[in-house]
Amino acid sequence: MALYDSGNERHESALARLGAWLVRLALAAVIPLIAFAAIYAGYIFLKNSHAPKWVIAGVAIVWGVGGFAVLYWVFNGIVEKLPGVWSERLLPFVFVGPAMAILTWYLALPVYRTFWLSLFDRDGFPPGFSPFRPWTWPAGIHSSAFVGLANYITTFTQDIFQVAIRNNLMWIVFGSTLSVGFGLLVAALADRSKFERVSKSLIFLPMAISFVGAGVIWRFMYVVRPPNQPQIGLLNAITVALGGTPHPWDKWVDIAPWNNLFLIVIVIWLQAGFAMVLFSAALKGIPEELIEAGRIDGASELQIFFRIMLPYIMGTIITTWTTIVIFTLKIFDVVWVMTGGQYGTHVIATLFYRQSFTARNSGMGSAIAIVLLLAVIPVMIYNLKQFREKEAF
Amino acid sequence: MKKRRKWLSSGLINGALVLLVLLWSVPTFGLFVSSFRTREDIQTSGWWTVFPHREWQTTKTLNVKELGLDPNSIMTIEGVQGDFKQFRKGIEKGNKRIQWVGNKRLGRIEVQERKWTVNWHFTLDNYKQVLFGREMEITTAKGETETIPGQDMTQAFLNSLTVSIPATIIPILIAAFAAYAFAWMNFPARRLMFILVVGLLVVPLQIALVPILSDYNKLGLNGTFLGIWLAHTGFGLALAIYLLYNYISTLPREMLESAFIDGASHFTVFVRLVLPLSVSALASFAIFQFLWVWNDYLVALVFLGNDPTNKVVTQRLADLTGTFGNAWHILTAGAFVTMVLPLIVFISLQRYFVRGLLAGSIKG
Numbered sequence: 001m002a003l004y005d006s007g008n009e010r011h012e013s014a015l016a017r018l019g020a021w022l023v024r025l026a027l028a029a030v031i032p033l034i035a036f037a038a039i040y041a042g043y044i045f046l047k048n049s050h051a052p053k054w055v056i057a058g059v060a061i062v063w064g065v066g067g068f069a070v071l072y073w074v075f076n077g078i079v080e081k082l083p084g085v086w087s088e089r090l091l092p093f094v095f096v097g098p099a100m101a102i103l104t105w106y107l108a109l110p111v112y113r114t115f116w117l118s119l120f121d122r123d124g125f126p127p128g129f130s131p132f133r134p135w136t137w138p139a140g141i142h143s144s145a146f147v148g149l150a151n152y153i154t155t156f157t158q159d160i161f162q163v164a165i166r167n168n169l170m171w172i173v174f175g176s177t178l179s180v181g182f183g184l185l186v187a188a189l190a191d192r193s194k195f196e197r198v199s200k201s202l203i204f205l206p207m208a209i210s211f212v213g214a215g216v217i218w219r220f221m222y223v224v225r226p227p228n229q230p231q232i233g234l235l236n237a238i239t240v241a242l243g244g245t246p247h248p249w250d251k252w253v254d255i256a257p258w259n260n261l262f263l264i265v266i267v268i269w270l271q272a273g274f275a276m277v278l279f280s281a282a283l284k285g286i287p288e289e290l291i292e293a294g295r296i297d298g299a300s301e302l303q304i305f306f307r308i309m310l311p312y313i314m315g316t317i318i319t320t321w322t323t324i325v326i327f328t329l330k331i332f333d334v335v336w337v338m339t340g341g342q343y344g345t346h347v348i349a350t351l352f353y354r355q356s357f358t359a360r361n362s363g364m365g366s367a368i369a370i371v372l373l374l375a376v377i378p379v380m381i382y383n384l385k386q387f388r389e390k391e392a393f
Numbered sequence: 394m395k396k397r398r399k400w401l402s403s404g405l406i407n408g409a410l411v412l413l414v415l416l417w418s419v420p421t422f423g424l425f426v427s428s429f430r431t432r433e434d435i436q437t438s439g440w441w442t443v444f445p446h447r448e449w450q451t452t453k454t455l456n457v458k459e460l461g462l463d464p465n466s467i468m469t470i471e472g473v474q475g476d477f478k479q480f481r482k483g484i485e486k487g488n489k490r491i492q493w494v495g496n497k498r499l500g501r502i503e504v505q506e507r508k509w510t511v512n513w514h515f516t517l518d519n520y521k522q523v524l525f526g527r528e529m530e531i532t533t534a535k536g537e538t539e540t541i542p543g544q545d546m547t548q549a550f551l552n553s554l555t556v557s558i559p560a561t562i563i564p565i566l567i568a569a570f571a572a573y574a575f576a577w578m579n580f581p582a583r584r585l586m587f588i589l590v591v592g593l594l595v596v597p598l599q600i601a602l603v604p605i606l607s608d609y610n611k612l613g614l615n616g617t618f619l620g621i622w623l624a625h626t627g628f629g630l631a632l633a634i635y636l637l638y639n640y641i642s643t644l645p646r647e648m649l650e651s652a653f654i655d656g657a658s659h660f661t662v663f664v665r666l667v668l669p670l671s672v673s674a675l676a677s678f679a680i681f682q683f684l685w686v687w688n689d690y691l692v693a694l695v696f697l698g699n700d701p702t703n704k705v706v707t708q709r710l711a712d713l714t715g716t717f718g719n720a721w722h723i724l725t726a727g728a729f730v731t732m733v734l735p736l737i738v739f740i741s742l743q744r745y746f747v748r749g750l751l752a753g754s755i756k757g
Contacts, residue, residue: 046618053548057555060618064559068566076660091659092580099571099630100586105608106627107593110601117603124607182413189410192403199414201743206417208739209732210688212707216714216728217420220427220721232439232721234423269417274750281751301402330597333690337711352599357695362603369600376595387591 024081032074039067072098111373118366121147122359151367161368164346167260171331171347175264175271176324180317182268183275188305190276191283200280204273211270211333218266219338222249256344263345266334271324278320282313322379329375348372428725429515435721442512449490453504457493464497471504519726524550546730548702549709553687553734555618556697556705560625560686561679567626568633569641569675573663575634576642577649587638593631601627602695609696616698624696625686633678636749640674641667677749680742687735706731 042063046056072094079090116131117124125131126145155161186203190196206214223233224246231237236246250262286309294304310317332349335341341350348368356365427440442448455470462468464477473491475484480502483492490505523546574580575587605624606615614620644667652662668675690707697703704712710724710731717723739746 043619053551057551060555061558064618064622065562065566068563072566072570073660080658080660089580092574092578092583095570095574095578095659095663096580096586099567099634100589102567102623102627103589103593103630106601106605106624107596107598107631108589110604111596113604114600186410186413189406189413192406193410195407195410199410201740202414203417204743205736205739206421208684208688208735209421210690210707210710210735212690212710212714213688213728213732216710216724217424219714220424220725221420223719223721230438232435232437234419234439234441237439237441269420272417277747277750281747326595330599333707336690337714349599353691356603365603369597369603372597373600376597379595380592383591383594384588387588 031077035070035074039063039070042067114366114369114373117362118151118370119148119363120145121151121363122361124362147363151363152371155364155367155371160346161348161351163257163344164348164351166257167345168329168331168347170257170260171264171267171328172325174261175267175328175331176321178264178268179271179324180275180321182272183320184279184317186272186276187279187283188309190280200273200276203276206270207273209270211266212337214266214270215334215337218250218262218269222262224248250338250345251343253343259343260345263334263338266338267328267331271327275320275324278316279313282316283309286312322382326376326379330372424725424728427721428519428729429517430512430722431514431516431518432722434512434514435725438512445509445511447507448510449505450508450510451503452506455502455504457500457502460502462502464493464500470502519722520730523723523726523730546706546709546727549704549706550730550734552703553705553707553731556621556625556693557683557686559618559622560629561683563622564626564629564633564682565637565675565679568630568637568678569668569671570663571634572637572641573659573667575638576644577662578659590631590634590638594635596631598628598692602691606695615696616700616703618703621693621696624692625682625689628692629682629685633682636678637671637674640671644670673745673748676742677745680738680746681749683738684735684746 042059046060046063051059075094076091079087079094081087082090113131120126121144123145186199190200193199209217221234222236223231224236225231225233227240227246231240231246235249240246250259252259252262290308290312291304294308299307330349331347332353335345335347335350336353339345341347341354346354348371352365352368352372355361355368359365423440426443427435430440430443457464460470462470467474467476468480470480470491471489473484473486477493477497480491480493483490483505488507490507492503492505493500494503495501525545525547575583605627609615609620614623649662649666652666657665688707690711693705693708697705697708710727713720713724713727
């Protein structure tokens with residue numbers, strides 16, 4: 001009797017389990033469908049709606065953010081309902097998969113695709129060739145569209161590119177070094193001042209300003225008026241007050257290449273705060289005993305700074321400097337807004353933009369992009385080496 | 394003696410610091426002040442004239458003919474002697490300046506005095522003109538009304554919000570899931586995938602623009618908000634995963650393990666435990682990404698394109714610099730419109746931002 005009972009129970013629970021399983025299966029199918037339908041409806045609304053612009057903005061924000069959250073939730077739900085082993089195997093890929101897919105699509109594959117593009121002429125791949133189907137290669141090589149390294153050779157032999165390289169070197173040498181220098185100076189001074197918080201905040205503030213905004217701010221600083229009119233740009237007003245003649249500073253071709261310095265100033269103005277914050281934290285991390293010991297040995301404040309503090313934070317200085325170098329290497333917005341690359345101020349990134357999007361020469365543009373990539377490869381290798389040394393992963 | 398030296402050095406330090414702070418703040422301050430000045434004022438005098446300064450002001454105008462002066466000989470006016478050229482330039486005597494204005498035949502003589510003054514004609518017209526799309530009427534200094542076209546930056550401001558908010562939250566969401574998986578799950582190729590993330594940290598985004606643009610053309614994503622959200626996600630993701638991994642992997646192991654023993658799924662642990670515990674790391678990256686996206690120009694230029702209904706504030710401002718290169722009343726106000734939100738975010742959340750920077754920031 002007891003046996004039969006338990007058997008019946010087992011039978012019932014099996015039925016119940018089957019029912020529950022069916023319901024779960026249905027839910028697993030229906031919920032994603034509803035979710036996808038909702039996302040699609042949002043997409044259609046955004047595409048065709050003539051609602052007031054703030055309504056569209058609101059819907060777009062909710063749709064964009066909500067859509068991605070719902071997708072994670074749905075896929076997690078589906079995978080969790082799979083049998084145990086499969087659930088455990090697949091779940092990590094639900095978590096990490098989208099990130100990897102996006103990174104691959106947006107950064108990893110483009111490196112490969114851009115490299116291939118740089119070997120072809122201005123119109124890119126000939127019909128029928130794709131870098132992902134290398135067996136179509138013979139079709140590519142016989143086509144006149146394939147130019148090999150010609151884009152690189154043209155690029156490097158162009159005067160304008162050599163000017164751009166020189167300018168980029170100026171950006172790197174002056175821009176990053178002076179940003180680091182001023183950052184260090186402010187960090188060191190503020191560390192001993194009563195106005196530390198206020199002064200650091202004010203120097204840090206330009207970091208919130210876009211390059212385009214900063215471009216307008218500095219254009220206004222550099223405004224030039226004919227000598228007999230009142231100057232409305234501060235720099236020229238000061239120049240005139242000191243008895244000089246007004247100049248268009250960043251557009252002043254006579255002093256080329258030094259007119260680039262007036263553009264570089266803008267980036268120093270923006271980035272010194274970034275360096276300052278990192279240095280300030282590093283300076284605060286120096287053990288007090290170390291400095292005290294130096295004082296007892298009779299070192300002057302300057303000696304303490306150069307002999308104790310500076311070597312102690314050298315690691316931070318190098319990292320910060322590298323970050324700013326990478327940043328200045330890719331500098332685009334400032335030059336584009338201030339001079340558009342005229343007056344001998346082109347840099348690699350502005351030439352890249354000009355070739356790729358103004359001249360629509362994808363081969364040349366890609367070659368320049370590859371040059372940019374090659375320039376950051378040492379840093380990439382250094383980062384990977386650092387990572388390999390980390391045992392914990 | 395020692396005390397005095399200390400006082401001196403602290404004076405030097407503070408003095409140098411104040412000088413640097415002034416140097417850093419003056420450009421922005423000049424823009425800010427100018428954006429409230431009238432069109433005429435901006436074009437005719439420097440913004441620093443809003444501070445008290447001494448300026449020549451005409452106190453008396455004399456008629457040349459009434460005085461019976463001969464401009465071809467040496468003249469005596471108000472007790473000052475000189476020829477036409479000298480008067481034309483203006484002759485100063487004490488606190489007075491006598492100046493001949495105009496040519497020899499039709500000129501007049503102005504007696505000017507140097508007086509303390511401020512140029513305080515402030516207005517909100519510049520902002521009205523920049524923000525609203527409709528034609529608007531302004532009153533000039535001479536009392537005339539003039540109709541000028543507005544710049545409609547409100548639309549661009551909304552577009553910037555529509556771009557920036559999802560382009561900040563989506564990468565954080567995706568990166569947080571991935572960072573959790575890297576930190577607390579075991580799966581094949583885990584190490585290899587993370588190496589990819591580290592390797593892509595410094596890859597310049599220029600490399601991706603042309604291929605992605607051709608994909609977008611095929612998929613119809615060009616000029617859509619979805620397209621630019623995904624682009625910003627792709628370009629910010631490596632750094633986001635890296636930073637969030639550094640934080641999430643340091644959460645206490647016992648706490649998560651006890652949650653698993655209680656039967657919680659990975660999803661539950663992630664949503665209920667890991668996300669709330671990582672708020673500060675998420676916030677610091679969020680500010681970083683928000684400022685990056687809001688201030689971005691290149692990505693918007695490439696992927697949002699030239700459709701005026703989609704343009705973001707940086708694009709609009711760059712357009713204004715192109716078309717109104719010398720209309721400083723528009724440019725100053727326009728620049729401030731683009732800066733106001735990031736400045737508010739930055740000032741109010743500076744602490745989180747600094748924390749994010751200190752966690753290490755190399756962006757590709």
